[in-house]
Amino acid sequence: MSNASEVxxxxxxxxxxxxxxxxxxxxDGFIELHGDRCFGDDRAIVGGIASLKGRAVTVIGVQKGHTIEENIKRNFGSPNPEGYRKALRLMKQAEKFGRPVVFLINTSGAYCGIGAEERGQGEAIARCLFETAGIKTPVISIFIGEGGSGGALALAAGDRVWMLDNGMYAVLSPEGFASILWRDPSKAGEAAELMKLTAKDLIKNGVIEKIIPEAPEGIENNLRFTTDIIRESLINEFKVLCAMDKDELICKRYERFRKFGEFEE
Incomplete structure (x- = not known):
């Protein structure tokens, strides 16, 4: 397999x-909170309050499962609109009480079913992006696995965006890319290379700021190797971000994303 295919x-x-x-x-002390106060509780999004070395934080993540039963329960990590609205509710709560926000992203994309569209999937994603752009508290987004399309983008508008060694982030799946370009989804490996979706590609292009290493024996065999690095990185980064004036924080966040619209002639 190619490197991108392996990732x-x-x-x-x-x-x-x-x-x-x-x-x-x-x-420490994670307390999960439920519901969007509008329609229901989407189990593909988990979120709540926790402690990071004595600092209260809000943590929000896309949740998959290890078994078919767990994945059905979690909708295979593909959130519905109520999932994004739950994330938004928790973000605004974090802003109110001065808690920084951590997003953990691992999704092939937002759920594209009829019910999701009827309940405003596009609006929910857009609202997350709009509100995150101006939220007056630090936000760090971490890709811990897949990052697919707008379903991932909705949670990736942070002040810092990090990615694990074997994380990926793309506008659509390589299978979808290959189907559109060559009408042949079996060319997904070739598509993955062209899409520049790996952490090494993304840090080179300035899309992310940090690559977090995984244990050589595999993250599933030694999760603590990676989580120890994430914990220390979050502690250090929040010291910097929380010390910023709120207007400066928003201004720098704007500049971070505005640079993607600047092209050399």
């Missing part, structure tokens, strides 16, 4: 640790 396969492994496993290892 893609590792990001999609059913044994890859879930958001809740990362949360248990990185944070």
């Amino acid at each position: 893609l396969a590792n990001a999609r492994k059913v044994t890859r640790p879930t958001s809740l496993e990362f949360i248990r290892e990185i944070f």
Whole structure:
């Protein structure tokens, strides 16, 4: 397999640790909160309050499962609109009480069913992006696995965006790319190379700021190797971000994303 294909396969492994496993290892005293106060509780999004070395934080993650039963319960990590609205509710709550926000992203994309569209999937994603752009508290987004399309983008508008060694982030799946370009989804490996979706590609292009290493024996065999690095990185980065004036924080966040619209002639 090509390097990009290997990354893609590792990001999609059913044994890859879930958001809740990362949360248990990185944070203390996690209390999960439920519901969007509008329609229901989407189990593909988990979120709540936790402690990071004595600092109260809000943690929100996309949750997959390890078994078919767990994945059905979690909708295979593809959130509905109520999931994004739950994330938004928790973000605004964090802003109100001065808590920084951590997003853990691992999704092939937002759910594209009829019910999701009827309940405003596009609006929910857009609202997350709009509100995150101006939220007056630090936000760090971490890709712990797949990052697919707008379903991932909705949670990736942070002040800092990090990615694990075997994480990926793309506008659509390599299979979808290959189907559109060559009408042949079997060319997904070739598509993955062209899409520049790996952490090494993304840091080179300035899309992410940090690559977080995984243990050589596999993250599923040694999760603590990675979570120890994430914990210390979060502690250090929040010291910097929380010390900023709120207007400066928003201004720098704007500048971070505005640079993607600047092209040399």
